[in-house]
Amino acid sequence: MIKDKVVIITGASSGIGEESAKLLAAKGAKVVLGARREDKLKQLVEGIQKTGGEAVYKVMDVVNPADNTAIVELAQKTYGRVDVIFLNAGIMPSSPLSALKTNEWNQMVDINIKGVLNGVAAVLPGFIAQKSGQILATSSVAGLKAYPNGAVYGGTKWFVRDFMEVLRMESAQEGTNIRTTTIYPAAINTELLSTITDERTAAGMTSLYEQYGISAVRVADIVAYAIDQPEDTTVNEITMGPSRQS
Numbered sequence: 001m002i003k004d005k006v007v008i009i010t011g012a013s014s015g016i017g018e019e020s021a022k023l024l025a026a027k028g029a030k031v032v033l034g035a036r037r038e039d040k041l042k043q044l045v046e047g048i049q050k051t052g053g054e055a056v057y058k059v060m061d062v063v064n065p066a067d068n069t070a071i072v073e074l075a076q077k078t079y080g081r082v083d084v085i086f087l088n089a090g091i092m093p094s095s096p097l098s099a100l101k102t103n104e105w106n107q108m109v110d111i112n113i114k115g116v117l118n119g120v121a122a123v124l125p126g127f128i129a130q131k132s133g134q135i136l137a138t139s140s141v142a143g144l145k146a147y148p149n150g151a152v153y154g155g156t157k158w159f160v161r162d163f164m165e166v167l168r169m170e171s172a173q174e175g176t177n178i179r180t181t182t183i184y185p186a187a188i189n190t191e192l193l194s195t196i197t198d199e200r201t202a203a204g205m206t207s208l209y210e211q212y213g214i215s216a217v218r219v220a221d222i223v224a225y226a227i228d229q230p231e232d233t234t235v236n237e238i239t240m241g242p243s244r245q246s
């Protein structure tokens, strides 16, 4: 059921978003890709098109509501509709609270929380009007369990969990037929650790990822699985990660 679906992906320029874009396009989806780095998006879209897939991109910052509206409009203009949005953009500049990296706390709130809110606000009116749609979001195992040095990051991911579950329940109650899927990955090898500026936290996380990290392709497989389900079935939540990571 992936074939011909119009899928918007935020945070598509690397890691989980990039691998999801490639896999979904290979399975016949029309992917509409957003992030801030144009060079990476352009390269990705060209690669997908070269292999016969359909893709367009929009340089966007999820923090800006107008950018979220613009990517939805691009999808509608290019492909006529939106079926799925994967709210995946995120950063993880983790640190101990005592380091008082308040700018980074605010950036995480802006991108990981407000970015999700902005994406949902942009897509929801169309989904309600067409009485169908699917919203996926990348939370984290840090949205299920507390980790030292991860208070603010984890808090943003706990928010995603609560928000997506309420969205699912309200959509069911209101009969809008909007399906939600929240994914909780553990250590996935991507560019995510590059956002950590606290040296001790960076060293600890790098060592953990070197030991356990698995490919972002594994998350893309989960994204494809959730989108592939028939209309009457919702994959509410999936927790996944390296088999060896406790």
Ligand code: NDP
Pocket: 010, 011, 012, 013, 014, 015, 016, 017, 034, 035, 036, 037, 038, 040, 060, 061, 062, 063, 088, 089, 090, 091, 092, 111, 138, 139, 140, 141, 184, 185, 186, 187, 188, 189, 190, 191, 192, 193, 216
């Ligand atoms: P990457 O750093 O590889 O990807 C993050 C993506 O988010 C990039 O495409 C980046 O693009 C984009 N992004 C960041 N800020 C913004 C913004 N303001 N506006 C638009 N796009 C933005 O890491 P991952 O692939 O790992 O991260 C994807 C998601 O997965 C994140 O939400 C992360 O929290 C979550 N996650 C990751 C785990 C892991 O172990 N890797 C585990 C659990 C969850 P650009 O810089 O071009 O804007």
